[in-house]
Amino acid sequence: MADQISLVLVVFTVAVALLHFIHRWWNNHGGRKRSNNEENQEARLPPGSTGWPLIGESFSFYRSVTNNHPRKFIDDREKRYNSDIFVSHLFGRRVVVSADPQFNKFVLQNEGRLFKAQYHESFKALIGNYGIVSVHGDLHRKLHGIAVNLLRFERLRVDFMEEIQSLVHSTLDRWAEMKDIALQNECHQMVLNLMAKQLLDLSPSKETTEICGLFVDYTNAMISIPIKIPGSTYAKGIKARQLLIRKISEMIKERRNHPQVLHNDLLAKLLEEGSLSDEIICDFILVLLFAGHETSSRALTFAIKFLTYCPEAVKQMQKEHDAILKIKGVHKKLEWEDYKSMKFTQCVINETLRLGNFSLAISREATKDITVKDYLISKGWMILVFSAATHLRESSYNEAFIFNPWRWEPDQDVSNNVLFTPFGGGPRLCPGYHLAKLELALFLHIFVTRFRWEALGNDRTSYFPLPYLTEGFPIRLHCRQ
Numbered sequence: 511m512a513d514q515i516s517l518v519l520v521v522f523t524v525a526v527a528l529l530h531f532i533h534r535w536w537n538n539h540g541g542r543k544r545s546n547n548e549e550n551q552e553a554r555l556p557p558g559s560t561g562w563p564l565i566g567e568s569f570s571f572y573r574s575v576t577n578n579h580p581r582k583f584i585d586d587r588e589k590r591y592n593s594d595i596f597v598s599h600l601f602g603r604r605v606v607v608s609a610d611p612q613f614n615k616f617v618l619q620n621e622g623r624l625f626k627a628q629y630h631e632s633f634k635a636l637i638g639n640y641g642i643v644s645v646h647g648d649l650h651r652k653l654h655g656i657a658v659n660l661l662r663f664e665r666l667r668v669d670f671m672e673e674i675q676s677l678v679h680s681t682l683d684r685w686a687e688m689k690d691i692a693l694q695n696e697c698h699q700m701v702l703n704l705m706a707k708q709l710l711d712l713s714p715s716k717e718t719t720e721i722c723g724l725f726v727d728y729t730n731a732m733i734s735i736p737i738k739i740p741g742s743t744y745a746k747g748i749k750a751r752q753l754l755i756r757k758i759s760e761m762i763k764e765r766r767n768h769p770q771v772l773h774n775d776l777l778a779k780l781l782e783e784g785s786l787s788d789e790i791i792c793d794f795i796l797v798l799l800f801a802g803h804e805t806s807s808r809a810l811t812f813a814i815k816f817l818t819y820c821p822e823a824v825k826q827m828q829k830e831h832d833a834i835l836k837i838k839g840v841h842k843k844l845e846w847e848d849y850k851s852m853k854f855t856q857c858v859i860n861e862t863l864r865l866g867n868f869s870l871a872i873s874r875e876a877t878k879d880i881t882v883k884d885y886l887i888s889k890g891w892m893i894l895v896f897s898a899a900t901h902l903r904e905s906s907y908n909e910a911f912i913f914n915p916w917r918w919e920p921d922q923d924v925s926n927n928v929l930f931t932p933f934g935g936g937p938r939l940c941p942g943y944h945l946a947k948l949e950l951a952l953f954l955h956i957f958v959t960r961f962r963w964e965a966l967g968n969d970r971t972s973y974f975p976l977p978y979l980t981e982g983f984p985i986r987l988h989c990r991q
């Protein structure tokens with residue numbers, strides 16, 4: 511027995527020593543030295559570690575972003591290296607992680623010149639050849655311009671204001687009957703219905719529920735291990751993409767065959783444009799559907815979650831919105847001026863976007879060698895623009911982990927705030943920026959004027975791969991009056 515224990519101890523010690531040796535060798539040779547630069551340039555890489563072979567520092571990163579504290583990964587390394595730009599190795603790639611707001615802004619502004627959005631082939635297979643997020647150059651400029659134009663202020667004012675309110679009201683009628691709802695799922699379906707209506711003129715029906723189901727598979731595949739074997743999450747996502755593209759493509763054919771039937775939606779405007787092929791339109795619509803509902807629906811859920819634990823903010827919201835209702839009358843739809851008058855609501859929205867971090871980090875690839883703070887980032891390196899780190903930095907936001915909408919009262923105009931970038935920046939700045947804020951404001955108006963509510967149980971936040979509440983945030987609704 512003693513012999514066996516000794517043998518186990520020896521094997522264990524040798525294994526630990528071996529792993530330690532591999533770890534050191536990887537950091538000294540594997541991770542750093544594979545840069546295409548000479549020795550003197552290597553020395554100027556940002557500080558950092560490429561962690562363990564293959565897995566790198568993925569586990570520490572994963573633990574941090576799934577544990578309610580997405581800054582921990584950054585905090586630990588900032589302390590260790592005394593730098594907010596450092597090297598790491600995440601999910602199979604060596605990366606430069608940046609929590610430096612000025613450098614982050616520089617990276618996003620220089621998209622297409624010094625950096626480019628670059629995604630793995632498996633992701634591109636889901637997005638399509640012409641999905642706006644993965645195209646570059648002239649085609650990107652054209653598609654981005656079309657998206658900005660389709661979602662600009664004037665369009666929102668005319669085409670979206672009324673529709674959003676009707677859909678939110680009819681959804682909340684249903685919620686009022688249900689009383690207990692799983693808010694996260696419900697918001698997901700509601701925002702998908704909104705996008706389906708605005709993009710494809712589809713009213714809530716069996717078809718939109720089916721599309722929502724396909725989107726679950728599609729979204730899961732975006733964040734899965736990309737193995738395309740029958741039954742795998744990734745394979746299901748590819749299948750969902752095919753079905754979704756087929757649906758959009760059939761709608762395009764139908765519209766081309768029956769031009770006399772008029773539709774007031776974004777697909778109609780894309781067809782009027784006349785310069786895009788059907789394949790481009792299909793990929794474009796699919797990405798808009800995806801980008802437009804995955805982020806906004808989470809923002810709606812988180813806004814209610816944050817408010818739930820901040821009764822003072824709920825009181826102030828109700829005061830603001832009850833006053834608007836009193837002037838308008840209960841049955842009249844809100845107009846643009848009413849939306850613009852929601853001052854405290856804008857603070858709640860900013861704070862929700864800051865604390866919710868619906869786009870935790872944005873990745874880019876360096877297309878040239880770049881020097882920053884005396885560090886050299888070589889061409890081909892991936893850069894992780896960690897906007898959440900800036901949003902949750904104590905030195906920028908006092909008690910950064912506390913929901914405090916009043917912090918935005920002195921300065922609600924965030925357009926030039928380099929510390930606050932929930933919608934990214936530069937040539938890929940989110941074109942749905944204004945729509946998302948409008949959806950949030952109108953939803954909050956209708957929700958707080960119609961309901962009081964309470965949370966049913968405790969929920970935990972995970973930020974990976976997209977922020978979500980682990981229990982789906984079940985709530986009980988009570989009609990006000």
Ligand code: HEM
Binds near residue numbers: 872938942943
């Ligand atoms: C709270 C809601 C939203 C947040 C936090 C958000 C965030 C972002 C961010 C950070 C980016 C930049 C990604 C990058 O630089 O790689 C982006 C891009 C994009 N967003 Fe949004 N978004 C939201 C809502 C929407 C909505 C409602 C739509 C459309 C209906 C939309 C459509 C897009 C599109 C098409 C892109 C790609 C732009 C490009 O690559 O040129 N987003 N979004």
